[in-house]
Amino acid sequence: MSLPQRTTVLIVGSGPCGLAAALSLNHQGIHDILIVDAVLAGENSSRAMVIQAATLEALNTVGCLDKLLSVGNKVEKLGLHDGSSYLLSSDFSLLSPYTKFPFALCIPQTETEAGMLEKLDQLSIKVWRPYKVVSLKPAQDAEEQLFDVQFESGDTVKAKYVIGADGAHSVVRSEAKIAFSDPNGDDDHDYGNLSQLALGDVAFTSPPQLDTPGDGVSLTFSDGDFTLFTPFPADASPDKTRNVYRIVSSVPAKDGTAPHAPSAEYLQSLLDRCGPPSLSSDPAVNPHPTRVEKVYWSSRYRTRSAVAVRYFAREPNGGAVLLIGDAAHIHSPLGGQGMSLGIRDAISLGPVLKAHIDSANGVASDALFEEWAASRRKRAVSVVALTKETLGIITAPRRVWSPLLKLGFAVLRMLGTFKFVKRMVAYRLSGLAEI
Numbered sequence: 001m002s003l004p005q006r007t008t009v010l011i012v013g014s015g016p017c018g019l020a021a022a023l024s025l026n027h028q029g030i031h032d033i034l035i036v037d038a039v040l041a042g043e044n045s046s047r048a049m050v051i052q053a054a055t056l057e058a059l060n061t062v063g064c065l066d067k068l069l070s071v072g073n074k075v076e077k078l079g080l081h082d083g084s085s086y087l088l089s090s091d092f093s094l095l096s097p098y099t100k101f102p103f104a105l106c107i108p109q110t111e112t113e114a115g116m117l118e119k120l121d122q123l124s125i126k127v128w129r130p131y132k133v134v135s136l137k138p139a140q141d142a143e144e145q146l147f148d149v150q151f152e153s154g155d156t157v158k159a160k161y162v163i164g165a166d167g168a169h170s171v172v173r174s175e176a177k178i179a180f181s182d183p184n185g186d187d188d189h190d191y192g193n194l195s196q197l198a199l200g201d202v203a204f205t206s207p208p209q210l211d212t213p214g215d216g217v218s219l220t221f222s223d224g225d226f227t228l229f230t231p232f233p234a235d236a237s238p239d240k241t242r243n244v245y246r247i248v249s250s251v252p253a254k255d256g257t258a259p260h261a262p263s264a265e266y267l268q269s270l271l272d273r274c275g276p277p278s279l280s281s282d283p284a285v286n287p288h289p290t291r292v293e294k295v296y297w298s299s300r301y302r303t304r305s306a307v308a309v310r311y312f313a314r315e316p317n318g319g320a321v322l323l324i325g326d327a328a329h330i331h332s333p334l335g336g337q338g339m340s341l342g343i344r345d346a347i348s349l350g351p352v353l354k355a356h357i358d359s360a361n362g363v364a365s366d367a368l369f370e371e372w373a374a375s376r377r378k379r380a381v382s383v384v385a386l387t388k389e390t391l392g393i394i395t396a397p398r399r400v401w402s403p404l405l406k407l408g409f410a411v412l413r414m415l416g417t418f419k420f421v422k423r424m425v426a427y428r429l430s431g432l433a434e435i
């Protein structure tokens, strides 16, 4: 079957945000949509591991939650350690007055995408692959405002609305000439050891003996370093015969660039130097020494924040361009916010696009898009601020006088015993304040 030559809505990119946009548009009764992706199915990787409560609410509105809930781990507690002791725990169960989903869902991105694809399949919506968009031009020969969208394959599709869900290096964004930069003009900021993160889905020689086993996610930060540790959901595990964990670690700046796919030895060396004692292979610091034995997937991530200056653009005589997900905003994965925010961009766009299509005069109603774009951008800027605050706390040992830092941590430890503080941290992370 060849690619249709015309569509009302073209969604470029079938990552989690493009898929969520297709679900949302279908839910609004918009059926003339085409979703394309540059790569074949299965070429994307594990990456994001957490879906926040606000995003679970959004996915529920488009009928795409049950499968994800059946696969993921419902995490109620997220523990923060300073390397030697517990600082505080954020308790998502305290969010029950505000949401039907008082937890964070730990589920690998591949499973999130698989759940959405299954739902789209049930709705007979297919993803066209591999079709890589290379340019967007206002259509010359059309009576309405349309784009001619050109593909690497030589195909052209006419589209009235183009949703750029094509990730951080978005072609849609660059074709629409939309700038993408740090909202605080901080493009060259040095985050020290957190400038790079190494990630892996791994099995250990023996299961790590955590001092707080009730925490679904454990974060440790000490001396300007950071480690995240969370068990993989059994139903999404790449190995049903043993316990698999997602680990994320900062990379000491003096180590240089991390490898594309860090090995077991590389990841263990980071855990030995940057991680908590319970993940160390050194019997001198860990009474139950353990070691990364097998790596199922691994990658690296360079910390950078950027937000598109506009999420909506219209060229004279062209169609409308709308940006969602990583095409619109990127930031540190600390706090697991990026994918969750992007999915909410996508789902919130459905009713706005429906209202635009239904409105009598398309151009006048661009105010609908402007309003949506401004409010989504504001949320992205606020999430960038949250991730920068977190980075600031973790990298404080490089900047703050040590006795003052110890005092700061003591205050944090004391505050962390109060229920309202646990709830406040959980509320901020959940995205419920940002819906």
Ligand SMILES: Cc1cc2nc3c(=O)[nH]c(=O)nc-3n(C[C@H](O)[C@H](O)[C@H](O)COP(=O)(O)OP(=O)(O)OC[C@H]3O[C@@H](n4cnc5c(N)ncnc54)[C@H](O)[C@@H]3O)c2cc1C
Residues within 6 Å of the ligand: 012, 013, 014, 015, 016, 017, 018, 036, 037, 038, 039, 044, 047, 048, 049, 050, 109, 131, 132, 133, 134, 165, 166, 167, 168, 170, 171, 172, 199, 299, 300, 301, 324, 325, 326, 327, 333, 335, 336, 337, 338, 339, 340, 342
């Ligand atoms: C190593 C790593 C770890 C991460 N960890 C986390 C985490 O813990 N928590 C979190 O929330 N986020 C995390 N992220 C970020 C998260 O993966 C992204 O926020 C999420 O994937 C964004 O989804 P998206 O749909 O916007 O873009 P993407 O997932 O990037 O999908 C874009 C899609 O567009 C397609 N595409 C690109 N260009 C074109 C084109 N020209 N034509 C057609 N198709 C095109 C691509 O093939 C791709 O399928 C991580 C990212 C990385 C790289």
